[in-house]
Amino acid sequence: MRLNRRRFLGTAAASAALLSSPIALGQKRPRVVIIGGGAGGATAARYIAKDSDGAIEVILIEPSRTYYTCFFSNLAIGGFQPMSKLAHSYGTLASEYGVTVVHDWASAVDREKKVVRLAGGDAISYDRLVLSPGIDFVKGAIEGWDVTAQTKMPHAYKAGTQTQLLKAQVEAMPEGGTFAMVAPPNPYRCPPGPYERVSMVAHVLKQRNPTAKILILDPKEKFSKQGLFMEGWENHYTGMVDWLTDEFTGGVQRVDPNTMEIVLEDETIKADVCNVIPAMQAGSIAHQAGLTNEAGWCPIVPATLQSQMDENIHVLGDATQNGDMPKSGYSANSQAKAAAMAIRHALTGSRAFKPRFSNTCWSLISPDNGVKVGASYVATDEKIAKVDGFISQNNEDDALRKQTFEESLGWYAGMTADMFG
Numbered sequence: 001m002r003l004n005r006r007r008f009l010g011t012a013a014a015s016a017a018l019l020s021s022p023i024a025l026g027q028k029r030p031r032v033v034i035i036g037g038g039a040g041g042a043t044a045a046r047y048i049a050k051d052s053d054g055a056i057e058v059i060l061i062e063p064s065r066t067y068y069t070c071f072f073s074n075l076a077i078g079g080f081q082p083m084s085k086l087a088h089s090y091g092t093l094a095s096e097y098g099v100t101v102v103h104d105w106a107s108a109v110d111r112e113k114k115v116v117r118l119a120g121g122d123a124i125s126y127d128r129l130v131l132s133p134g135i136d137f138v139k140g141a142i143e144g145w146d147v148t149a150q151t152k153m154p155h156a157y158k159a160g161t162q163t164q165l166l167k168a169q170v171e172a173m174p175e176g177g178t179f180a181m182v183a184p185p186n187p188y189r190c191p192p193g194p195y196e197r198v199s200m201v202a203h204v205l206k207q208r209n210p211t212a213k214i215l216i217l218d219p220k221e222k223f224s225k226q227g228l229f230m231e232g233w234e235n236h237y238t239g240m241v242d243w244l245t246d247e248f249t250g251g252v253q254r255v256d257p258n259t260m261e262i263v264l265e266d267e268t269i270k271a272d273v274c275n276v277i278p279a280m281q282a283g284s285i286a287h288q289a290g291l292t293n294e295a296g297w298c299p300i301v302p303a304t305l306q307s308q309m310d311e312n313i314h315v316l317g318d319a320t321q322n323g324d325m326p327k328s329g330y331s332a333n334s335q336a337k338a339a340a341m342a343i344r345h346a347l348t349g350s351r352a353f354k355p356r357f358s359n360t361c362w363s364l365i366s367p368d369n370g371v372k373v374g375a376s377y378v379a380t381d382e383k384i385a386k387v388d389g390f391i392s393q394n395n396e397d398d399a400l401r402k403q404t405f406e407e408s409l410g411w412y413a414g415m416t417a418d419m420f421g
């Protein structure tokens with residue numbers, strides 16, 4: 001089976017090798033194919049390639065040449081980071097670590113034959129497959145909204161043009177206008193993400209449009225770091241933010257992207273900007289591959305991240321149903337290292353240890369006002385289980401909040417270096 005070389009980005013040596021020996025079933029080195037070059041997939045690619053010293057061939061399939069991190073994308077909306085700082089490429093993974101990067105969509109996984117089919121028509125065989133496709137939105141979750149509406153009512157929950165669009169819309173809001181967020185139900189990517197976003201939007205409006213209003217229409221009765229966000233909104237954006245749960249509104253019945261209306265049980269709201277974040281599920285390739293459960297997520301074996309449906313496939317990050325770990329970039333990165341160790345053990349006999357997992361979710365509420373929540377985790381037989389945790393406290397002094405924000409900047413630099421080299 002041949003790969004189309006034009007879709008490769010790799011070292012000169014890798015390209016030369018492909019010229020003389022097209023990738024075929026029955027190759028000598030064991031091969032790991034990774035679908036998705038985000039927090040989980042890029043980390044797994046780097047760790048498997050780096051720690052196996054070339055003993056394992058690593059092929060990463062990712063349609064985009066530039067990965068925009070969702071983490072810190074809210075800060076871009078708030079004007080605290082330029083969009084260019086969120087952009088990362090795959091060049092170092094190819095040139096320094098010998099990862100073959102194929103820019104294409106994986107369109108199907110043939111688990112029987114252990115082959116991934118690409119939208120461009122090629123097919124790649126694997127010994128182990130890693131799936132880290134992130135999330136997709138549940139179809140029909142909000143009546144009147146589908147992905148064709150995302151240019152009018154952006155989700156900005158996959159970073160890049162969506163982030164830029166939402167930022168531009170906020171900046172162009174009429175004086176005294178309304179920003180409405182339709183918040184997602186659990187479970188979803190980045191539990192504090194919607195509320196950090198509200199903080200960043202409030203920061204922009206406070207400077208440019210202080211009589212504007214922010215409405216959060218939320219199906220949940222509580223949310224991550226709620227006390228910290230509520231305190232921050234009260235102190236820094238007094239009277240600007242209203243958080244309305246379904247109990248109060250009766251729930252969002254439907255939206256109309258053409259009229260910018262949000263229909264509630266007894267009322268219709270007209271918004272100037274409407275940020276719709278629908279219910280989520282594992283990325284669609286996981287469904288195609290038959291790796292999802294009734295809830296739409298991929299159950300995994302906690303210690304190795306192997307799919308409970310197929311021991312030759314490891315699932316990482318947001319797509320997993322793992323137990324206690326939240327859907328975050330840090331979680332995906334941490335899980336990727338455990339999976340990389342298990343894969344090297346399975347394919348080369350290298351030593352494997354009991355994994356420990358970590359996560360911290362930082363959020364910026366206002367300038368230099370950072371908060372965090374985090375925990376460490378172990379793999380039990382049933383799930384990835386939380387063993388201890390920490391959270392910022394209300395009424396912390398300015399110096400501590402600044403230190404927490406600076407910690408988050410250090411984390412971002414370390415995290416992206418860990419993913420992309």
Ligand SMILES: Cc1cc2nc3c(=O)[nH]c(=O)nc-3n(C[C@H](O)[C@H](O)[C@H](O)COP(=O)(O)OP(=O)(O)OC[C@H]3O[C@@H](n4cnc5c(N)ncnc54)[C@H](O)[C@@H]3O)c2cc1C
Binds near residue numbers: 038073105190316361
């Ligand atoms: C606003 C916001 C703020 C956030 N802030 C933080 C934060 O501060 N800290 C934190 O830790 N996390 C944060 N997150 C969450 C974090 O971005 C995700 O949890 C993380 O990216 C998940 O990693 P992943 O590998 O599962 O998916 P992703 O990083 O989304 O990667 C998935 C990749 O798979 C590719 N893909 C999908 N389908 C296919 C296919 N069929 N074929 C080939 N490739 C495919 C996609 O193109 C994508 O590049 C935030 C998220 C949002 C939305």
